[in-house]
Amino acid sequence: MTEPRLPDATAGAVAVRLDGIVKTFGETIANRGATLEVRRGEIHALVGENGAGKSTLMRILSGMYAPDAGTVEVAASDGQLRDVTGWQTAAAIDAGVGMVHQHFMLVPPLTVAENVVLGREPKRGLQVDRRSAEQSVTDLSARSGLVVPPGAKVADLSVGEAQRVEILKALYRGAKILILDEPTAVLSPPEVRQLWDVLRKLRADGGTIVLITHKLDEVMDVSDAITVMRGGQTVTRLRTSDTTPRDIARAMVGRDVALAVDAAGTSGRAPGTPNGAPLLELRNVRVDSPRRARVVDDVSLTVAAGEIVGIAGVEGNGQTELIEAIAGLTALAGGEIRIAGQDASTLTVRGRGDAGLSHVPEDRHRRGLVLDYSLADNLILGQQHHFTRAARLDSARIAEHARQRIAEFDIRPANPLLPARSLSGGNQQKIVIAREMGRDFTVLLAAQPTRGVDVGAIEFIHDRLRRARGEGKAVLLVSADLAEVLALSDRVAVMYGGRIVAVLPRSEASAETLGPFMTGAHGSPARVA
Amino acid sequence: MEAQIESRRASTMEALLPPVVALLIAIVVGDLLILTFGQSPAAVYRLLLDGTWGNAYGIGQVLYKATTLTFTGLAVALGIRAGLFNIGGEGQLAAGGFVAALIGLAVPAATPAILAVLLCTIGAAAGGGLVGAVPGYLRARFGAHEVITTIMLNFVVLALLGWIVSAKIHVPESLHTPEIHAGSVMRLSDIMPVFHGSAANLTLLAALAAAAAVSWYLFRTRRGFELRAVGLQPDAAEYGGVDVAGVRWRALALSGALAGMGGINFVLGYKHYYEEGFATGAGFLGIAVALVGRNNPLGIVFAALLFATLSQGGLAVNALVPKQMVDVLQAVVILAVATAVPSVRHSIRASAKAVTRSLSPKASAGGAQ
Numbered sequence: 001m002t003e004p005r006l007p008d009a010t011a012g013a014v015a016v017r018l019d020g021i022v023k024t025f026g027e028t029i030a031n032r033g034a035t036l037e038v039r040r041g042e043i044h045a046l047v048g049e050n051g052a053g054k055s056t057l058m059r060i061l062s063g064m065y066a067p068d069a070g071t072v073e074v075a076a077s078d079g080q081l082r083d084v085t086g087w088q089t090a091a092a093i094d095a096g097v098g099m100v101h102q103h104f105m106l107v108p109p110l111t112v113a114e115n116v117v118l119g120r121e122p123k124r125g126l127q128v129d130r131r132s133a134e135q136s137v138t139d140l141s142a143r144s145g146l147v148v149p150p151g152a153k154v155a156d157l158s159v160g161e162a163q164r165v166e167i168l169k170a171l172y173r174g175a176k177i178l179i180l181d182e183p184t185a186v187l188s189p190p191e192v193r194q195l196w197d198v199l200r201k202l203r204a205d206g207g208t209i210v211l212i213t214h215k216l217d218e219v220m221d222v223s224d225a226i227t228v229m230r231g232g233q234t235v236t237r238l239r240t241s242d243t244t245p246r247d248i249a250r251a252m253v254g255r256d257v258a259l260a261v262d263a264a265g266t267s268g269r270a271p272g273t274p275n276g277a278p279l280l281e282l283r284n285v286r287v288d289s290p291r292r293a294r295v296v297d298d299v300s301l302t303v304a305a306g307e308i309v310g311i312a313g314v315e316g317n318g319q320t321e322l323i324e325a326i327a328g329l330t331a332l333a334g335g336e337i338r339i340a341g342q343d344a345s346t347l348t349v350r351g352r353g354d355a356g357l358s359h360v361p362e363d364r365h366r367r368g369l370v371l372d373y374s375l376a377d378n379l380i381l382g383q384q385h386h387f388t389r390a391a392r393l394d395s396a397r398i399a400e401h402a403r404q405r406i407a408e409f410d411i412r413p414a415n416p417l418l419p420a421r422s423l424s425g426g427n428q429q430k431i432v433i434a435r436e437m438g439r440d441f442t443v444l445l446a447a448q449p450t451r452g453v454d455v456g457a458i459e460f461i462h463d464r465l466r467r468a469r470g471e472g473k474a475v476l477l478v479s480a481d482l483a484e485v486l487a488l489s490d491r492v493a494v495m496y497g498g499r500i501v502a503v504l505p506r507s508e509a510s511a512e513t514l515g516p517f518m519t520g521a522h523g524s525p526a527r528v529a
Numbered sequence: 530m531e532a533q534i535e536s537r538r539a540s541t542m543e544a545l546l547p548p549v550v551a552l553l554i555a556i557v558v559g560d561l562l563i564l565t566f567g568q569s570p571a572a573v574y575r576l577l578l579d580g581t582w583g584n585a586y587g588i589g590q591v592l593y594k595a596t597t598l599t600f601t602g603l604a605v606a607l608g609i610r611a612g613l614f615n616i617g618g619e620g621q622l623a624a625g626g627f628v629a630a631l632i633g634l635a636v637p638a639a640t641p642a643i644l645a646v647l648l649c650t651i652g653a654a655a656g657g658g659l660v661g662a663v664p665g666y667l668r669a670r671f672g673a674h675e676v677i678t679t680i681m682l683n684f685v686v687l688a689l690l691g692w693i694v695s696a697k698i699h700v701p702e703s704l705h706t707p708e709i710h711a712g713s714v715m716r717l718s719d720i721m722p723v724f725h726g727s728a729a730n731l732t733l734l735a736a737l738a739a740a741a742a743v744s745w746y747l748f749r750t751r752r753g754f755e756l757r758a759v760g761l762q763p764d765a766a767e768y769g770g771v772d773v774a775g776v777r778w779r780a781l782a783l784s785g786a787l788a789g790m791g792g793i794n795f796v797l798g799y800k801h802y803y804e805e806g807f808a809t810g811a812g813f814l815g816i817a818v819a820l821v822g823r824n825n826p827l828g829i830v831f832a833a834l835l836f837a838t839l840s841q842g843g844l845a846v847n848a849l850v851p852k853q854m855v856d857v858l859q860a861v862v863i864l865a866v867a868t869a870v871p872s873v874r875h876s877i878r879a880s881a882k883a884v885t886r887s888l889s890p891k892a893s894a895g896g897a898q
Contacts, residue, residue: 349767353770366765367765367768371761373761377754387751395749
């Protein structure tokens with residue numbers, strides 16, 4: 001355990017101090033003596049792997065949880081620290097602490113202005129004074145740089161705009177200390193830059209910002225100080241200017257790791273076989289959703305043997321629907337899908353699996369795992385018809401299969417009877433990877449394969465994807481993390497508004513060249529939404 | 530291996546503990562209730578025990594009632610395992626009993642007993658299964674929520690059967706059909722005379738066999754694996770290549786068949802005819818049995834015994850306190866289990882969520898999903 005090192009004196013006085021925070025949920029210990037000190041007027045990055053306890057710590061600060069032990073102090077208006085341990089959200093809001101959650105807490109049918117003022121509505125008699133609400137939003141927008149049309153319905157906004165509404169809401173409530181939980185997961189690179197501008201502006205106005213993230217480039221870009229958490233404890237505190245991504249990563253994981261950014265930069269990887277046979281062919285694929293026609297609009301794409309094709313794009317531009325259509329989970333409204341030369345357009349999910357399709361779904365909690373099933377049972381999900389003896393499941397073979405996969409993919413704890421729910425995010429994802437890549441397949445759909453997993457598991461998963469390419473498989477990768485797409489892909493396709501708006505060879509793809517396509521600025525058809 | 534034994538022991542404990550704890554809580558509440566009637570709790574409970582487990586007749590009656598409740602409890606549990614809340618047990622049970630009686634009337638009196646019993650039992654399963662299959666089809670095809678359709682179908686089925694019996698095939702001056710020609714099941718008293726007078730019959734072996742079969746189906750077969758996956762996480766099941774709509778359809782039909790088989794207890798084992806309202810409430814009580822038995826077939830057998838004891842005990846204590854006191858005790862048992870056991874709370878919340886979702890206008894677009 002490294003002794004937390006205090007950053008050198010900074011301009012501001014202490015705005016927030018959490019000390020010795022302990023918080024348990026049943027058997028899970030989320031925080032075990034975590035500390036955090038944030039100074040006024042700084043952007044403070046709170047980093048750590050998934051499950052390190054960052055969000056819990058911030059929810060304690062914002063009054064959503066009461067700590068089991070430890071103290072929470074927040075500077076009052078006179079600058080003096082006040083003990084507020086165990087306060088409620090309402091008190092936290094009154095004291096100027098606002099939190100923007102990873103999952104938005106907005107009311108979709110209401111307008112931007114209505115959402116912003118919700119709970120603190122300006123009144124005219126008994127009625128909500130809409131005009132004054134909209135005026136406040138316009139004023140706030142001008143001050144903060146967070147521009148959103150105040151009269152628009154939240155349901156019609158893009159995810160980036162919805163996030164701006166969340167921040168506006170916190171500012172409207174007078175937040176001086178703003179906590180943002182993984183704010184960039186849903187943003188395109190230009191939107192991320194805009195957000196940084198907003199945060200810098202807020203800082204210039206004397207605001208204090210705590211940014212929860214596990215993306216190291218963001219930390220380096222925007223933060224002044226860094227607190228690293230691991231296993232519910234504070235490992236170290238650093239000044240951003242004195243550190244490197246490698247140091248931060250080492251503190252997060254507790255050992256040296258290969259970073260995706262390094263791999264992309266050094267390009268020391270084996271290139272894919274360019275002339276492999278096409279294993280996955282999409283021809284004019286169209287998907288209609290119940291709410292929207294053409295969520296996937298006329299997509300044609302081929303992935304060859306020994307190739308990783310990455311799909312970049314802001315989430316919600318049809319990537320999910322495209323992957324689900326290829327997997328057989330949604331029906332095609334038009335077009336054709338061929339797997340290893342065979343027309344798979346009308347095959348069932350099971351039929352496509354037997355035709356050689358493996359699928360790492362983007363949401364392991366909803367799709368990829370039956371959380372209450374054991375590891376062993378989850379390792380055969382989708383393959384259960386191959387593990388039968390007459391009507392019965394062959395428990396001996398299932399156990400043996402589990403033993404092998406757990407060993408090969410280093411799933412921990414290595415107990416096949418544990419429910420998948422009890423494993424960490426990274427190990428849960430390894431179950432999915434082990435199941436989908438531990439069997440015969442020719443085509444792999446990897447949707448957000450490293451979302452919410454720790455740095456060590458990311459390394460492992462990337463390695464397996466590259467190995468699959470080396471073995472002549474076709475891999476279609478979808479990731480909201482552009483760095484990941486760039487680090488792994490031989491070709492990069494960009495999806496926008498349901499269409500593939502660009503396909504670039506890896507050598508021409510970069511955040512700069514892809515960014516305009518991701519925002520639709522490149523003369524592509526207007527967004528259908 | 531050791532871990533498996535360990536987990537089996539744990540699951541037996543898991544099956545037994547909640548009903549026991551619930552019963553203890555119910556007893557405490559019962560004490561207070563009895564005191565308000567100015568009676569001594571000890572005397573009332575002694576009477577309750579004497580009237581149930583205190584003599585062979587009482588035991589026989591408890592076993593008889595537990596038999597029907599085991600079937601309806603299994604029916605509800607199988608549905609819940611598939612994420613479906615079948616509250617059509619009343620109608621399915623009646624339909625099963627009715628079809629069993631029809632077959633018993635249709636076959637010649639000389640039919641070998643085994644064959645006749647088998648035919649009647651299959652008929653009971655088919656009758657209940659058909660009533661369960663209708664909501665199953667509506668759910669799979671149109672996404673109509675089974676909570677609504679199963680409960681509504683109760684009224685339809687009971688009214689229909691009532692009409693058929695009263696208009697077509699009843700014995701004058703009664704609300705029941707003529708006696709079946711063949712297919713009666715031996716009473717327990719035929720083997721052990723001490724049970725004389727009680728309705729207990731060998732259908733209880735069928736109930737135990739059904740519990741074992743449901744357990745095997747749910748936890749040992751591929752179909753059971755897929756059914757439970759649909760119940761826990763339909764999206765993950767769909768991803769795993771499971772035909773989710775088909776599983777739901779089959780689960781409701783199977784659930785109805787189990788409830789329907791409960792009808793043979795009365796028709797083949799006790800009165801040998803179908804009578805309107807022969808097991809009123811047993812279908813609904815199956816929900817409580819499944820909850821307290823935590824959808825675990827072994828737990829359901831114990832829970833059925835518990836509820837049968839309370840229901841038979843209500844008759845015994847009638848002299849000292851109103852027999853409705855036992856209804857209150859049953860309610861307390863259900864509340865105690867529902868609040869004390871996390872997994873039950875979870876499944877109630879999940880059902881409630883499913884219902885709310887199905888009733889909101891947005892859901893109709895999602896259809897069978």
